[in-house]
Amino acid sequence: MEHVAEERFSIEAKGLQLTYPDGTTAVDGVDLAIPRGEFFGFLGPNGAGKTTTIKMLATLLNPTDGRARIDGRDVTDDRRAVRASIGYMAQEVSVDEELTARENLEFACEAYGLSWRDRDDRIEDLLDLVDLAAVSDAPAASFSGGMKKRLDAATALVHDPALVFLDEPTTGLDPKARNRLWEYFRRINDQGTTIFLTTQYLEEADQLCDRLAVIRDGRIVADGSPGALKRHVGGEILEIQVAGNAAVPGRAIKAVRGMDRFDGSASITTEDGTIRITAPDASEAGTAVVLALHNAGIEVAGFDVEEPTLDEVFLAIADDDVPDLVGSTEPGEVVVP
Amino acid sequence: MNRETTGDTVGHAAASGPVDTGNSLVGDVWVNLKRWNRKAIRNPTPVILEVLTATFSLLLFTAVFGEVGAFALEAGGYGGTDYVTFLLPAVFMQATMGSAFRSGIGLVRDLETGMFEKVVVTPMSWTAVFAGKAAADLLRILVPLFVLFGLSIVLGTAIQTGFAGAIAILLISLLVGLLFMAISNVIGLLTRDDEAVNAATMLFMFPLIFLSPAFLPLAALSDEVELLATFNPVTYGVDAIRALLLDRDVMTVIEVSRFGGVLDTLVPAVGVLLVLNLLFGSLSVLALYRASRSTVA
Numbered sequence: 001m002e003h004v005a006e007e008r009f010s011i012e013a014k015g016l017q018l019t020y021p022d023g024t025t026a027v028d029g030v031d032l033a034i035p036r037g038e039f040f041g042f043l044g045p046n047g048a049g050k051t052t053t054i055k056m057l058a059t060l061l062n063p064t065d066g067r068a069r070i071d072g073r074d075v076t077d078d079r080r081a082v083r084a085s086i087g088y089m090a091q092e093v094s095v096d097e098e099l100t101a102r103e104n105l106e107f108a109c110e111a112y113g114l115s116w117r118d119r120d121d122r123i124e125d126l127l128d129l130v131d132l133a134a135v136s137d138a139p140a141a142s143f144s145g146g147m148k149k150r151l152d153a154a155t156a157l158v159h160d161p162a163l164v165f166l167d168e169p170t171t172g173l174d175p176k177a178r179n180r181l182w183e184y185f186r187r188i189n190d191q192g193t194t195i196f197l198t199t200q201y202l203e204e205a206d207q208l209c210d211r212l213a214v215i216r217d218g219r220i221v222a223d224g225s226p227g228a229l230k231r232h233v234g235g236e237i238l239e240i241q242v243a244g245n246a247a248v249p250g251r252a253i254k255a256v257r258g259m260d261r262f263d264g265s266a267s268i269t270t271e272d273g274t275i276r277i278t279a280p281d282a283s284e285a286g287t288a289v290v291l292a293l294h295n296a297g298i299e300v301a302g303f304d305v306e307e308p309t310l311d312e313v314f315l316a317i318a319d320d321d322v323p324d325l326v327g328s329t330e331p332g333e334v335v336v337p
Numbered sequence: 338m339n340r341e342t343t344g345d346t347v348g349h350a351a352a353s354g355p356v357d358t359g360n361s362l363v364g365d366v367w368v369n370l371k372r373w374n375r376k377a378i379r380n381p382t383p384v385i386l387e388v389l390t391a392t393f394s395l396l397l398f399t400a401v402f403g404e405v406g407a408f409a410l411e412a413g414g415y416g417g418t419d420y421v422t423f424l425l426p427a428v429f430m431q432a433t434m435g436s437a438f439r440s441g442i443g444l445v446r447d448l449e450t451g452m453f454e455k456v457v458v459t460p461m462s463w464t465a466v467f468a469g470k471a472a473a474d475l476l477r478i479l480v481p482l483f484v485l486f487g488l489s490i491v492l493g494t495a496i497q498t499g500f501a502g503a504i505a506i507l508l509i510s511l512l513v514g515l516l517f518m519a520i521s522n523v524i525g526l527l528t529r530d531d532e533a534v535n536a537a538t539m540l541f542m543f544p545l546i547f548l549s550p551a552f553l554p555l556a557a558l559s560d561e562v563e564l565l566a567t568f569n570p571v572t573y574g575v576d577a578i579r580a581l582l583l584d585r586d587v588m589t590v591i592e593v594s595r596f597g598g599v600l601d602t603l604v605p606a607v608g609v610l611l612v613l614n615l616l617f618g619s620l621s622v623l624a625l626y627r628a629s630r631s632t633v634a
Contacts, residue, residue, distance in 0.1 A: 058458055062630065084460040094451025098376045110368040111459040113360040139379065155455070 010036045010163045010194035011057060015066030018052050026052040028218035029066065034196065034211075036162070039189045041209030041226075042198040049218040050198040051091055054167050057196070058088045070163060084112065087161035091168045091198075093148045097141035101132045101151050104140060105158060112159035126154040129184060146177030153181065163194040170204060182208060202311045238282035240275045240289065241301040248298055249273055255296035261285050273301075365461040369469020370476075373443065377477050383439055384480050391432040391481040395488055398424050402552060413554025418583065422494045425485070426578035427551030429510055430571050431542065432481040437514040438538040440474040441521030445531040448628070457629045467622065471518065478514045482507060497584035498599065505603075506578050512610045513574040517541070519617035526624040545571040550579075555589050566590055570613050577606035 011034040018027040027049040034040045044050050055061040057068050059079045068075045070082045095104050105123045114122060127133040130150035135143070140151060149169065156164060166185065170178040178201075185208060189195050199205050205212055206226045213223040222229060242252050249270040256268055256277065266279035277289065283305040290300050377384060399421050406420035415423060447453040456466055486503065496502045524537045546552075548565045549572040555563045566572045567590040576588040580602035586594075588602040596604055 060454060060458060080460050080462075083458055086458075088455075088458045090451050090454055092451045094455045096372070096376070096452055097450065098379045099372070103375060107368065107372050108459075110364075110371075111360075111456065111461050113364070113460065 008035055009069075009072075010034050010038070011040075011068070011070060011196065012072075013057065013066065013068040016053065016056055016063050016068055017065035018049075018056060018061060019064045026218055027056065027063075027215075030215070030218070030220055032068075032213070032220075034194065036194050037189070037192055039185075039195045039208055039210045040197065041205040041212040042196065042215060043200075043202070043205055043212055044198075044215035046200075048215045050215055051167055052218075053215065054088075054165050054196065054198060058086060058165050059083055060088075084159070085162055087156035087159070087164040089153055089156040089164070089166045089169055091171065093145070093152045095140045095143075095148050095151050095155065098139060100137050100139050101127065101143075102136040104151055104155055108155040108158040114159060122158060126158065129187075130154045131180065146173050146180075149173060149177070150181065150184075153184065157188065161193065163196065164188065166195060166197045168198055168200060170199070170201065178204075236279065236282040237306045238277040238279075238286055238289065238303065239306060240277075240293070240303040242273055242275060242293065243299040243301040249275060251296065252293055252298050255292050255298065256289055258296075259288065259292045261288055261292075360460055360462070360465075362462055362465050365465030366469045366472065368461070369456075369466050370472045371469075373470050373473030374476065376443070377473065384436075384477060387432060387436050387481045388484045390435060391428055391485050392488060394431055395421070395424065395428045395485060395492075398428070398552070399492070406553065409553045409557040413556040415554055419493070421489065421492045422582055423579070424552065425489050425494060425582060426575040427546060427549075428485060429482060429506070429578055430513060430549075430551060430574050431546055432485060433478055433510045433514045433574070434517050434542050434545070434571075435538060436478040436481060437474065437517035438521040438534065438541070439477070440470070440518040441523075441525030441534040441537075442531045443470070443474070444522050444625075445525040445529060445534060448525075448529055449531075453628070463626070463629065467625065471515070474518055475511050475514060478511060479507065482510055494582070496582055498581045502581040502584070506581050509574060509577045509581070509607070509610070512607070512614065513570065516570055516610065516614050516617055519614065519621040522621040523617070523624050526621075526628050545569055549575050550587075550589070551575045563590070570610065573606040573609045576602050577610075580606075 011032050013030055013032040016027055016030040016032075017025065019025045030049070030053055042050050042053065052061065056063045057070065057075060059075050059082050062076055071085055073082050073085075075082050096107065099107065102123060105126055106119065109119045109122060124133070127136050130153060132147060132151060132154070135147070140148060143151065149172075153166075153169065156166075169185070170181055173181065182204070185195060185197070189208075195208075197205070197208065209226060211223070211225055212229060213220050214229075215221070240252070242248050252275050253268055253270055256262070256275065262268065262277065262279050262285070266277060266282075268278075269276045277285070279285070286303065286305065290303065293300055402424070403420045406423065410416065410418055410420065410423055444453070447456070496506070498505070520541070521534055521537065525531070525534050528534065548562055549569050550566065551571065555566055558566075572590055573588075576590075580587045580599045584599055586598060586601035588605060591605045591609075593601045593605050595601075
């Protein structure tokens with residue numbers, strides 16, 4: 001890059017808040033500082049405020065409080081300049097189904113003011129990139145869900161935006177289509193584009209993102225690299241398979257709780273005859289747990305110790321009973337200084 | 338090669354200086370006009386149906402009401418005018434309203450498919466987005482009107498005010514069209530339901546056409562209908578077009594005599610239509626502006 005950016009951050013938000021006229025606060029004081037070139041993941045359960053946050057950052061909703069800047073430009077005061085510099089892919093696929101893939105891209109090129117000299121090349125490049133060159137002159141109505149998503153993604157990128165918002169870009173796609181989009185997102189991120197991604201697929205966040213923040217009830221409750229979040233939450237998972245009828249797992253949970261070995265932050269759940277204990281020292285407690293189950297007359301069919309997956313992190317964080325984790329991740333990986 | 342092209346341009350938006358969006362107002366209008374025209378051409382069924390409806394209306398109403406109409410025309414001061422010529426403004430208004438109401442349906446579809454939001458998030462100016470779509474909608478209205486002109490010539494109608502009159506008739510129709518486009522957009526934004534807009538078309542079209550001098554001279558109708566016709570925008574469209582067809586003052590709801598001849602109808606009619614356009618146009622722009630500011634459904 002010839003000119004060094006003056007702004008270090010692609011996205012900066014301070015106290016971002018959105019309260020709807022009916023009084024519900026969808027986003028409640030979100031702070032963000034996302035450096036250029038980062039692949040940032042925004043996770044959270046349905047209704048946590050992910051889309052509302054993205055819409056405020058993308059100038060589609062005015063924050064009721066707080067402010068946000070994109071490349072140093074205010075999202076409410078400098079709306080048009082912000083719009084010219086970002087790409088936005090909405091959660092619902094949005095393509096004009098009456099137009100062909102090429103016409104959709106042409107409209108996007110023109111809407112973003114690309115000079116007509118660059119248009120044709122750009123359209124061909126993008127059609128290749130999202131593998132739609134062969135069907136470029138077919139109306140989008142004839143496309144599969146995956147093809148529409150890819151076309152949608154391409155139209156959000158016609159102007160080579162420095163920052164791209166992707167709101168659950170792979171929801172509803174089959175694994176093959178999803179992989180293809182991932183590859184594509186990685187590629188544009190490698191080329192220097194900052195990416196702000198929301199997703200419900202933890203695997204997606206794990207695979208793609210440099211850094212994650214988890215939002216719950218409109219507030220960021222955890223942030224850090226996927227690795228840091230995994231290490232932080234629960235540490236280890238102890239899985240114990242119990243034999244017997246459907247009542248056994250319930251009794252087993254009772255027996256484990258009865259041990260008074262785990263504090264309130266540990267999660268003890270059951271699924272298909274497996275007791276799952278998530279706690280920082282779950283593996284050390286293994287022998288004691290097996291013994292306690294034995295004493296309760298429960299037959300242990302097998303057991304296993306695992307590292308948590310991001311799913312577990314997510315489930316733990318999305319659970320209202322677990323306290324916020326902000327500020328407790330590793331230094332340098334915390335969103336809010 | 339693809340990658341190089343893409344790679345070269347990625348870092349470009351890094352500086353915080355003013356952003357040249359590369360957009361111009363006229364250019365943006367054109368972009369939107371082109372999109373909506375393409376959509377209309379890709380999906381020509383509605384326009385074809387509008388043309389057929391207009392054709393059948395003119396032929397059917399003439400056949401059904403022709404005989405009765407002749408008496409009413411005689412009694413209402415239109416002796417010597419054939420019913421086809423008298424009826425033509427009614428069918429013009431019907432075709433205009435039917436076509437104009439589709440404007441709201443296009444908007445609702447855009448809201449549903451997310452294209453509305455996609456357009457909002459671009460750096461295009463809103464004025465251009467409105468204007469482009471409105472221009473495309475107006476162009477679409479012209480299609481059935483041209484067919485009606487052709488048909489009326491075949492049926493023996495002459496436009497007494499000549500070519501300039503024909504142009505004026507189209508402009509009046511577009512003015513009425515613009516008004517009903519605004520109304521259908523407001524309904525579309527309030528209901529966000531294309532079936533509701535469709536239903537509203539019928540709700541507006543039939544009472545408004547029947548409560549106007551469209552099919553029969555007001556003199557031949559009851560006083561109540563005449564009163565209601567005064568507050569009906571279609572009355573002004575019908576009277577203006579009829580005045581241009583016959584080259585004389587035909588307006589009875591507002592008596593103006595200071596301009597003489599056709600102008601005694603045209604001036605008040607255009608005035609009323611302009612005021613209504615301003616009113617409902619502002620309403621629809623306001624509703625669109627609000628919708629563009631909060632795109633969360």
